[in-house]
Amino acid sequence: MKIHEYQAKQILFAFGVPIPEGGVAETAAEAREISARLGRPVVIKAQIHAGGRGKGGGVKLAQTPEEAERTASSILGMQLVTHQTSPQGVKVRRVLVEEAMEIKKELYLGVTIDRGAALAVIMASESGGMEIEQVAAASPERILKAHVDPGSGIWPFHAREIAFSLGLPPEASLQASQLICSLYRAFWAKDCSLAEINPLVWTGDGRLLALDAKMNLDDNALFRHPEARELRDTQEEDPLETEASRYQINYIKLDGTIGCMVNGAGLAMATMDLIKLCGGEPANFLDVGGGASAEQVENAFRILLSDRNVRAVLINIFGGIMRCDVVAQGMIEAASKLKVEVPIVVRLEGTNVEKGQELLRGSGLNFTVASEMKDAAEKAVKLAQ
Amino acid sequence: MSIIIDENTRLLVQGITGKEGAFHTRQAVEYGTKVVAGMTPGKGGAQVDGIPVYNTVAEAARREGVNASVIFVPPPFAADAIMEAADAGIPLIVCISEGIPTLDMVRIIPFLKARGSRLIGPNCPGIISPGKSKIGIMPGRIHRRGSVGVISRSGTLTYEVVFQLSQREIGQSTCIGIGGDPIVGTHFIDCLKLFEADLETEAVVLIGEIGGTAEEQAASLVREEIKKPVIGFVAGRTAPPGRRMGHAGAIISGGKGTAAEKIAAWEEAGITVCQSPAEIGATVEQVLRKRKRR
Numbered sequence: 183m184k185i186h187e188y189q190a191k192q193i194l195f196a197f198g199v200p201i202p203e204g205g206v207a208e209t210a211a212e213a214r215e216i217s218a219r220l221g222r223p224v225v226i227k228a229q230i231h232a233g234g235r236g237k238g239g240g241v242k243l244a245q246t247p248e249e250a251e252r253t254a255s256s257i258l259g260m261q262l263v264t265h266q267t268s269p270q271g272v273k274v275r276r277v278l279v280e281e282a283m284e285i286k287k288e289l290y291l292g293v294t295i296d297r298g299a300a301l302a303v304i305m306a307s308e309s310g311g312m313e314i315e316q317v318a319a320a321s322p323e324r325i326l327k328a329h330v331d332p333g334s335g336i337w338p339f340h341a342r343e344i345a346f347s348l349g350l351p352p353e354a355s356l357q358a359s360q361l362i363c364s365l366y367r368a369f370w371a372k373d374c375s376l377a378e379i380n381p382l383v384w385t386g387d388g389r390l391l392a393l394d395a396k397m398n399l400d401d402n403a404l405f406r407h408p409e410a411r412e413l414r415d416t417q418e419e420d421p422l423e424t425e426a427s428r429y430q431i432n433y434i435k436l437d438g439t440i441g442c443m444v445n446g447a448g449l450a451m452a453t454m455d456l457i458k459l460c461g462g463e464p465a466n467f468l469d470v471g472g473g474a475s476a477e478q479v480e481n482a483f484r485i486l487l488s489d490r491n492v493r494a495v496l497i498n499i500f501g502g503i504m505r506c507d508v509v510a511q512g513m514i515e516a517a518s519k520l521k522v523e524v525p526i527v528v529r530l531e532g533t534n535v536e537k538g539q540e541l542l543r544g545s546g547l548n549f550t551v552a553s554e555m556k557d558a559a560e561k562a563v564k565l566a567q
Numbered sequence: 568m569s570i571i572i573d574e575n576t577r578l579l580v581q582g583i584t585g586k587e588g589a590f591h592t593r594q595a596v597e598y599g600t601k602v603v604a605g606m607t608p609g610k611g612g613a614q615v616d617g618i619p620v621y622n623t624v625a626e627a628a629r630r631e632g633v634n635a636s637v638i639f640v641p642p643p644f645a646a647d648a649i650m651e652a653a654d655a656g657i658p659l660i661v662c663i664s665e666g667i668p669t670l671d672m673v674r675i676i677p678f679l680k681a682r683g684s685r686l687i688g689p690n691c692p693g694i695i696s697p698g699k700s701k702i703g704i705m706p707g708r709i710h711r712r713g714s715v716g717v718i719s720r721s722g723t724l725t726y727e728v729v730f731q732l733s734q735r736e737i738g739q740s741t742c743i744g745i746g747g748d749p750i751v752g753t754h755f756i757d758c759l760k761l762f763e764a765d766l767e768t769e770a771v772v773l774i775g776e777i778g779g780t781a782e783e784q785a786a787s788l789v790r791e792e793i794k795k796p797v798i799g800f801v802a803g804r805t806a807p808p809g810r811r812m813g814h815a816g817a818i819i820s821g822g823k824g825t826a827a828e829k830i831a832a833w834e835e836a837g838i839t840v841c842q843s844p845a846e847i848g849a850t851v852e853q854v855l856r857k858r859k860r861r
Contacts, residue, residue: 266809295669297749297779297816300676315821332674373670375749402815403668405643432813436805447747447813448721448776451802452844455826458805459843467806469813472704472722500723500730502706531730532706555727556845 183399184231185413188278190377190395197368199361199379200391204280213254216279217247223282226253228274231418233313233396234264240274243282250279275417284386285393289348290314290325291362292378293369301329304336304366306344310381336366350384357390358382372410373403422485429481431470438463439566441492441524443482445470445499453498456555462563465492470499476512483516487524494525494566496558501532510538514545525550525565529558569696569741570716570761570768571659571685572635576700579627579657580605581648582639583615587663591639591704592618598707600700604631624655635659637693637702642666645689646675653684660752661702662688669815672750679752686752690814692722692744703744705729713738715851716762718755719774720747720781720814724802724844728774731848737855740768747814749778755785763793770796770855772847773838775829777803778817782829786836796854797838800847801826 191201203220206229207213217224228240235241240262244250254277263271288310296303307325309317317324326344330336341362345355361382369377379392399410416424426433432447436454440462444450447469454464466489470482486495499509509530517526529552530538542549550565552558578595582588583605592615596602604627605615611622621627624636636657640648645664652660653675660679667689679686687694693703698712709726711733719725725744732739743758745751755773762768771793775782782801789797804826806812808819819825833840841850 295673295749298781298784300673300750302670302673313821315823318821331677332670333677370670373668375669400669400815401811402642402666403670406668434807434810434812436807444723446721446723447817448719448724448774448802449727451776451806451812451817452721452724452727452800454805455802456844464805467810467812500726502704502709502723502726531727554845556843559845 183401183404183410183414184418185397185399186229186231186415187227187395188229189413190397191392193372193397194365194368194392194395197371198364199368200389201395202280202283202391202393204278206276207254207279208258208276210251210255210258213277213279214247214251217244217250220281224250224279225282226250226257227278227280228257228260228262229276229278230262230267230272230274231415232264232266232272234266235262238262238264240264254279272418283383285383286386287350287384288381289383290317290380291365291382292376292380293366293374294376296329299329301332302366302369304328304330304340304344304362306348306362308349310383314380330366336363338363354384354390361390372397373400373407374398375400422488426485429478431468431478431482431485433485434467435489436464436466437491438465439491439493440562441465441486441489441495443468443470443479443486443495443497445472445501449498449500453496453555453559456559457496457563460559460563462559462566465489476515479509479512480516480519483520483522487520487522492524494527494562496562497526497528498555498558499530501530504532505534506530506532506538507534507541510541514541514547517547517549522548524548527552527558527562527565529553529555569699570758570765571741571743572694572696572700572702574699576702577601577603577632577634578702579603579624579631579633579636580639581624581636581652583607583618583620584610584613585639588639589615592616594707595701598701600702604633624651624657628655628657633657635661635702638662638664640664642668646671649686650675650678653679653682656682658684660684660686661691661693662686663691663693663704665690667748669749672748676750676752687743688746688752690748691746692725694741694743696741697739705742705744709733710742711738714740714767714769716740716758716765716768716771717742717774718758718771719744720776720816721774721802724774727844728772728800728847732851735848735852737848737851740765747776747816749816755781756788759785759788759793763795768795769858770798770851772851773797773799775799775801776814776817777801777806777812777819777826778814778824780824783832786832786838789838790836796858798841798847798851798854799833799838800841800844801829801833802844
């Protein structure tokens with residue numbers, strides 16, 4: 183689960199990470215108030231989940247409260263387009279108004295999971311303020327890494343080893359080692375998949391603080407973080423995806439015309455890949471899960487078909503335990519209840535498959551029965567044209 | 568021979584009295600798996616279809632000679648269930664549960680290594696050696712006994728591949744679902760080594776997907792050590808970056824873990840890569856036919 187910069191900063195501050203002074207504004211007037219309170223030049227930062235906000239025009243300097251108001255006014259409500267958003271961009275609903283500062287050095291600091299090692303890993307680099315993937319690609323030796331044993335946890339010496347290799351003056355290195363420990367503790371306590379400070383800055387007036395912060399929370403751990411669930415911003419999500427999550431249906435909207443409904447994430451991805459290979463474009467990823475009950479199928483249909491781009495639907499259900507006649511019955515009920523008009527290609531496999539296929543053919547609805555995956559994809563692509 | 572499980576496997580079902588546990592226990596018994604005990608804390612003394620239920624893994628293991636365990640426990644309690652099995656000295660633990668917090672896995676992996684327990688999963692369909700033993704939720708009847716090993720991060724995509732193989736009368740020695748999570752107990756490379764040493768296995772099929780570096784590590788191993796033919800498919804060529812595609816581990820993060828990179832690594836290692844998921848069975852057939860001609 184993604185959260186905003188201002189939320190990540192609040193969490194990190196609670197764990198002892200220094201952050202710039204400032205506040206969140208949802209109106210231009212609020213931005214002016216914060217700026218006036220700070221009594222010095224500020225940076226107005228659009229709060230959206232995607233990165234690249236600066237290049238997209240979502241981060242601007244303001245010298246006075248009046249300028250802060252004008253600047254906030256131009257950023258609030260804008261459709262901010264960055265390399266991490268869709269071409270339509272994301273509507274900016276709030277801004278973070280923070281003291282501007284003189285930056286002497288920019289560092290990168292992050293904690294994430296090393297999947298292969300099955301360990302949390304701290305990463306740091308003197309190349310801050312850039313995309314860490316670019317640094318990793320161009321000069322991986324500039325990234326310091328320290329894996330942390332989960333049994334013994336993080337010790338100050340781990341942090342010092344990193345901190346004293348970052349080219350900071352000694353007093354800053356000691357501050358940095360404390361900050362590293364705080365970041366790691368926040369990562370662990372909040373069940374993050376990523377906790378990143380980029381850039382971590384050393385300022386002209388001798389302060390070390392998190393100029394930007396990003397925290398991604400492990401979806402699988404949200405059940406034990408009720409406080410984190412409140413940080414969810416559904417306005418940053420596609421409404422259909424939000425709707426799907428209510429039914430525990432994994433749905434991701436894409437740009438194509440062939441809606442997909444599949445049981446199993448790997449099979450769903452493979453089905454999308456096959457559609458593309460057959461010359462079509464998938465409209466979505468949808469994993470209806472192990473149950474594929476009549477109710478789930480109906481929910482999945484409704485969400486799929488809410489996408490106006492969908493011209494045909496491909497259903498690929500490999501029923502391991504489920505009986506195909508039961509699945510077919512559920513599909514027929516759902517399709518007639520929802521008055522589905524687009525053609526539906528169904529590929530079923532499993533127990534009672536012939537019975538299921540017969541039911542579909544005899545339903546009087548716009549079902550085309552396919553025998554195998556390739557047949558199904560080809561038919562769907564044709565019908566979508 | 569098959570790998571990891573066979574007719575000597577004596578299985579404990581953790582969570583046997585739950586809906587999933589009870590259902591899949593029945594399926595396993597029907598298939599011929601020796602389910603010797605079940606465990607649900609608080610339900611000790613009960614029976615499920617004549618299978619004795621215990622309160623703890625340790626007691627079940629002591630009394631029934633358990634050498635493998637399968638876990639059908641909700642995610643908040645699943646890591647604890649795995650730990651309990653490892654602590655009781657169970658050498659093989661198969662965790663079906665989906666949704667275990669990643670940091671729980673980080674915490675338990677070192678303990679499993681120290682105790683010498685092999686964990687398969689989590690978030691996996693399980694492992695089957697057709698005709699010998701089935702641990703998990705895969706449909707037994709689509710499998711047939713044979714000489715192709717299958718290792719997969721997926722569930723139903725694995726069944727699709729197995730189905731394509733069985734339809735062509737190409738049987739499987741062992742099929743292992745290693746799971747869709749970012750941190751798993753058994754990797755492609757672990758299974759590849761076992762299949763390479765298994766007399767019954769003559770070829771291996773790998774089913775990968777986006778996210779992580781497991782496929783790249785498999786490529787290195789295949790290049791260095793694996794002589795048997797390897798055929799593979801990577802799901803997620805059309806997956807957008809930064810999105811979790813169902814599986815917690817299926818995510819292109821910071822530009823890394825794309826299907827294209829994995830496919831390139833596999834091709835470079837001499838793995839026969841199928842571009843289409845519908846062609847996997849046919850490709851394996853071709854590879855095996857070519858091998859026979861030599």
